[in-house]
Amino acid sequence: MKSATQSLPYPALRRAIARRLPDGLILLCGGERVARNADTEYDFRQKSDFLYLCGVDEPDCHLLIDPRRGRQTLFMPRIDNEHRVWLGHVPGPAEAKRLYGVPRVAYCDALPKELKRARQGYRKVYADQAALRAHRPVLRGLQPAPGELAEALRELRACKTPGEIALIEKASAATARAHRAVMAAARPGWFxxxxxxxxxxxxxRAGLPLLAFQTIAASGANSAVLHYHRNDRRMRAGELLLLDSGAECRGYAADITRTFPVSGRFTARQKDVYSIVLQAQKECIAMARPGLVSAELHRHSMRVIAEGLKSLRILRGDADGLVENGAVRLFYPHGLSHMMGLDVHDSPGGKKRMLRNPFKFMLRFVAKLEPGFVVTVEPGLYFIPALINDPRNRRKHRASVDFRRAEGFLDFGGVRIEDDIVITAGGPARDLTDVPKEIRDVEAACGR
Ligand SMILES: [Mn+2]
Structure with missing residues (x-):
């Protein structure tokens, strides 16, 4: 019989970390429960590095990898009957072995003894801070290397394996279906x-109960608040709804944004703004390939948006100049893209992958694109009162911005369009996002 774990990426990923850190014991502490207030807890979310190496979604576990002896052991808390009375079934060692494909599973109370045995012949321990704290006495005398462990995990996690991409695709497919359902159902009067x-x-319904981040459902002027998640306003006819949301599949994120008319038809003004963002997004997806620096894609998106704002007569001057002097940033104040994986804002890898930011403003993601990178492409165009009304911006960008005209858009909100793509060797990127984005397709999906 084929076991469910054969299709999961974990055994290969554990071998990869063992190859990268062959001269020490590798010890990771999983996530713990976090109290919220009296007798209640926050939803448990496993630590991403722990998910990466074993996929275990239970609190208070440890993972020990002994590269020389080729041993991998998962340690789980011993669950008593009292626990079962309140929380029901928790997998025991035999079941966990099957579920997560870990060759050995034991109870946490056996870990100190096991560490004593396993440390023989090693001088180093690659452990995270939580594990070092928890097992200080038995690890005494070994050289702790938490930074090297973190760096190795960042390096490994940057390029996704086909097994990991398959999980991201599952998250993306469910997220896409959910987006289409909202487009079809949302209407004026909804909150x-x-x-x-x-x-x-x-x-x-698609089997993915956890989200990768808090849902942003922003209508009208709220769509110009980048991380809005109050989500408590009543939507009105003629407005746009910006929905930025993503499911998580075994910890792997999807992150998709669509902006669509609540009444099902874009107004002429909405079409103008939307078309600019869509053009920037499509051109950047078409350009994305290995070797290109992410900041250059961002530069291209700023240039397209600058041209678009010129056509709306909000900006004036040469597009490159508007990018350089920061005028475009008043209407597009975020990055084009971020890495995506077990963290919705995943790391682009270790120190050697980080490149110098060519811009004066902060840009989180500056790295050369590599095959296996999964990244978002999400340009936006917003009319943000805090930026348009700021007297310093008014002074600085007097020559480039027609602020009177921009004021006419203050009730507009904003538009963002976001797909998730995989960078592919020797070819164009693969777009994982199956949600309508052309104006006619969005209107058809709204179906009204
Ligand atoms: Mn995003």
């Missing part, structure tokens, strides 16, 4: 949280 609730229900 933003009704769009959020439908989106999240659809993800759960």
């Amino acid at each position: 933003e949280y009704e769009a959020q609730a439908l989106f999240e229900a659809e993800c759960r």
Whole structure:
């Protein structure tokens, strides 16, 4: 019989970390429960590095890898009957072995003894801080290397294996279905949280109950608040709804944004703004390939948006100049792209992958694109009162910005369009996102 774990990436990923750190014991501490207030807890989310190496979604576990002896052991807390009375079934060692494909599973109370045995012949321990704290006495005398462990994991996690991409595709497929469901159902009079609730229900229906981040359901002027998640406003006819959301599959994120008319038809002004963002997004996806520096893609998106704002007569001057002097940033104040994986804002890898930011403003993701990178492409165009009304911006960009005209858009909100793509060797990137984004397709999906 084929076991469920054969299709999961974990055994290969554990071998990879063992190859990278062959001269020490590798010890990771999983996530713990976090109290919220009296007798209640936050939803448990496993630490991403722990998920990466074993996929175990239970609190209070440890993972020990002994590269020389080729041993991998998962340690789980011993669950008593009292626990079962309140929380029901928790997998025991035999079941965990099958579920997660870990060759050995034992109880946590056996870990100190096991560490004593396993440390023989090693001088180093690659352990995270939590594990070093928890097992200080038995690890005494070994050289702790938490930084090297973190760096190795960042390096490994940057390029996704086909097994990992398959999990991201599952998250993307459920997220896409949920987006289409919201487009079809949302209507004037709905509250933003009704769009959020439908989106999240659809993800759960697809078997993915956890989200990669808090859902942003922003209508009208709220769509110009980049990380809005109050989601409590009633939507009105003629407005746009910006929905930025993503399910998580075994910890792997999807992150998709669509902006669509609540009434099902874009107005002429909405079409103008939307078309600019869509052009920037499509051109950047077409350009994305190995070797290109992510900041150069960002530069291209700023240039397209500058041209678009010129056509709206909000900006004036040469597009490159508007990129250089920062005028475009008043309407597009975030990065084009971020890495995506077990963290929705994943790391682009270790120190040697980090490149110098060519811009004066902060840009989180500056790295050469590599095959296996999964990244978002998400340009946006917003009319943000805090930026348009700021007297310093008014002074600095007097020559480049027609602020009177920009004021006419203050009720507009903003547009963002976000797909998730895989960088592919020797070819164009593969777009994982199956949600309508052309104007006619969005209107058809709204179906009204
Ligand atoms: Mn994103």
